[in-house]
Amino acid sequence: MIKLENDTLTVTILTKGAELTSIKRKDNKIEYLWQADPKYWGRHAPVLFPFVGRLKEDRYEVAGKTYPMGQHGFARDCEFEIMHQTDSTVTLKLSDSPSTKERYPYAFHLLITYTLTGNTVTTAYHVENPASDEPLYFSIGAHPGFNIPLTTDTKFEDYYFSFSPRKTRTTIPLSGAYLNTPCKTLAQTNTDIALTRSLFDNDAMIYETKGENIFTIKSEKTEHSVAVRFVDFPYVGIWSPPQTDAPFVCIEPWFGIADDMNATGKIEEKLGIQTLAPQKSFEAAFEITVN
Numbered sequence: 001m002i003k004l005e006n007d008t009l010t011v012t013i014l015t016k017g018a019e020l021t022s023i024k025r026k027d028n029k030i031e032y033l034w035q036a037d038p039k040y041w042g043r044h045a046p047v048l049f050p051f052v053g054r055l056k057e058d059r060y061e062v063a064g065k066t067y068p069m070g071q072h073g074f075a076r077d078c079e080f081e082i083m084h085q086t087d088s089t090v091t092l093k094l095s096d097s098p099s100t101k102e103r104y105p106y107a108f109h110l111l112i113t114y115t116l117t118g119n120t121v122t123t124a125y126h127v128e129n130p131a132s133d134e135p136l137y138f139s140i141g142a143h144p145g146f147n148i149p150l151t152t153d154t155k156f157e158d159y160y161f162s163f164s165p166r167k168t169r170t171t172i173p174l175s176g177a178y179l180n181t182p183c184k185t186l187a188q189t190n191t192d193i194a195l196t197r198s199l200f201d202n203d204a205m206i207y208e209t210k211g212e213n214i215f216t217i218k219s220e221k222t223e224h225s226v227a228v229r230f231v232d233f234p235y236v237g238i239w240s241p242p243q244t245d246a247p248f249v250c251i252e253p254w255f256g257i258a259d260d261m262n263a264t265g266k267i268e269e270k271l272g273i274q275t276l277a278p279q280k281s282f283e284a285a286f287e288i289t290v291n
Contacts, residue, residue, distance in 0.1 A: 001013070001014060001021075002014070002015065002082070002085065002090050004087065004090060004114065004116055005026075005087060005088065005116070006088045006116045006117070006118070007026070008025060008116075008118055008119045009023065009024065009025060009026065009116050009121065010024045010026060011023050011024075011116060011121055013092075013114060015079055015080050015082065015092065016077070016079055017047055017075065017076040017077060017078065017080070018047055018080040018094070019043070019044055019045055019046055019047065019076065020045040020121070020123075020144060021033065021035075021036070021044045021045070022035075022044075023121055023288065025119065025290060028224070030150055030151070030224060030290075032146055032147060032150065032226055032288075032290045033144065033145065033146065033147065034144075034145030034146060034147055034248040034250075035147070040241050040244060040246035040248070041145065041241060041248070043076070043143070043145070045142065045143060045145060046072065046076035047075045047076055047112060047140070047141075047142070047143075048072040048073055048075070048076065048139070048141040048142065048143055048254070048256070049073050049074075049075035049076075049127075049138065049139070049140045049141075050073045050074075050075070050104055050106075050108070050137075050139060051069055051073040051139050051256060052072060052073075052139040052140070052141040052235075052254045052258065053071065053072065054071045054177040054178065054258045054259065055069050055071075055258075055263075055265075056259040056263040056265060058071075059265065060265050060266070060270065061264075061265045061266050061267065062105055062137075062266075062267050066265070067103055067104065068103060069103055071177075072143070073104075073139075074100065074103060074104070075094055075110060078094050078100075079094075080092035080093060080094045081093045083111065088115065088116040089113065089114065090113070090114055091111055091112070091113040092112050092113075093110065093111045094109075094110045095110070096108050106134075106137070106138070107129070107130045107136075108127065108128065108130070108138065109126075109127070109128040109130060110125075110126070110127055110128075111126040112124070112125060112126075113126070119289055119290055119291065120287050120288065120289045120290075121287070121288045121289075121290075122285055122286070122287050122288075123142060123285060123286055123287075124285040125140050125255075125284045125285065127140060127274075127276060127281060127282040127283075128281045128282075129276040129277065129278055129279065129281070130279070131278050131279075132278050132279065133278055135275050135276060136275070136276040137267045137268060137270070137274070137275055137276075138256075138274050138276065139255055139256020139257070139270075139272060139273060139274060140254075140255050140256060140274070140282075141233075141235075141254030141255060141256055142252055142253050142254070143250055144228070144250060144252070144288060145249070145250045146217060146226045146248060146249055146251070147248055148195065148217060148248055149219075150219075150222060150226070151222050151224060153221070153222075154219055154221050154222050156195060156197075156247060157195060157196060158195075158220075158221045158222075159218065159249075160192045160193060160195055160217075160218065160219070161193045161195065161215060161216070161217060162192050162215075162216045162217075162218055163193075163213070163214070163216075164213065164214040164216070165212075165213075166189070166190045166191065167189065167190050168186045168187060169186070169187050169207045169208060170184055170186060170187070170207065171184065171185055171186070171187035171205060171206060171207050171208075172184050172206045172257075173185075173202060173206075174202055174203050174204065174206070174258075175261055178258060178260055178263075179206070179258055179259065179271070180260070180261060181260045181261075181262075181271070187205075187207060189207065195217070197240075197243075197244075197245070199238075199240075200241070200242040201243070202242070203242055204237045204238060204239040204252075205238045206236070206237050206257070207235065207236050207237075208234065208235060209233055209234060209235060209236050209253075210234075211231065211232065212229070212230075212231045213229070213233075214227055214229045215228050215236065215251050216228075217249060217251070223291065224290075224291055225291045226251075226288065226290055226291075227287075227288070227289045227290075227291075228251040228253065228286060228287070228288055228289075229286060229289065230253035230286035230287075231285075231286075232284070233253040233254060233255060233286065234254070234255065234272065235254040235255075235272065236252060236253050237250070237254060238251055238252070239252065255272070255274055255284060256272045257271055257272040259271065
């Protein structure tokens with residue numbers, strides 16, 4: 001278990017999956033991160049790599065060969081190496097191995113850096129393609145869950161989503177585990193949306209995003225809130241387990257997305273796939289701010 005802290009926050013991280021497991025403010029003692037109760041969902045904030053979401057029939061194809069792959073890839077279950085650590089920052093690394101190449105035939109280096117600044121936790125992704133002669137196809141994304149309600153005197157339905165900028169965004173509905181891309185529509189994210197259980201009747205809400213976005217969960221009944229800020233991530237998911245009373249909500253910035261119903265299975269044709277040229281690297285970051 002890795003522990004980071006500054007004057008405001010105490011944060012813990014596992015080397016398994018490089019997963020955030022706790023975000024607490026020192027002044028109010030609130031635990032903002034979901035604590036992985038397996039009754040609802042046994043994870044905190046998994047790293048999604050090298051795929052985001054479900055692949056059609058849980059498999060994909062590279063150069064005519066088919067590979068199996070479970071939802072959200074394998075990084076969340078792999079042991080990462082600590083590369084650098086101070087009181088308020090840590091960098092963890094995962095590289096390809098004979099085990100990963102059985103499911104994903106690419107060389108890669110994945111580095112994840114967590115940094116505390118005031119009441120904000122920044123998660124930075126760095127993906128390298130060490131190959132000299134072939135592109136790296138991958139997706140990467142976040143899946144942090146946040147305790148809602150944040151205080152004992154509020155309830156789930158007391159909270160709402162606030163979006164910045166306040167504008168409509170394209171939403172992509174799910175049909176089972178897959179995207180129903182022909183039924184894309186505009187979502188009314190130009191106004192606040194009350195948090196209700198029925199929002200998740202069809203599983204996650206998925207939006208296309210551009211530029212800077214801040215998605216916040218807040219309530220008129222408490223000053224405490226959680227905000228996720230991300231820049232140039234093409235997608236974001238909002239999820240809480242459907243048909244349950246699960247006391248948490250996930251806000252998930254993604255560079256990648258689940259397959260749609262008509263996916264061919266070929267990795268180079270996959271919706272949302274990132275393509276990294278030989279000897280090149282990819283970088284992205286998002287912030288979690290807790291009040």
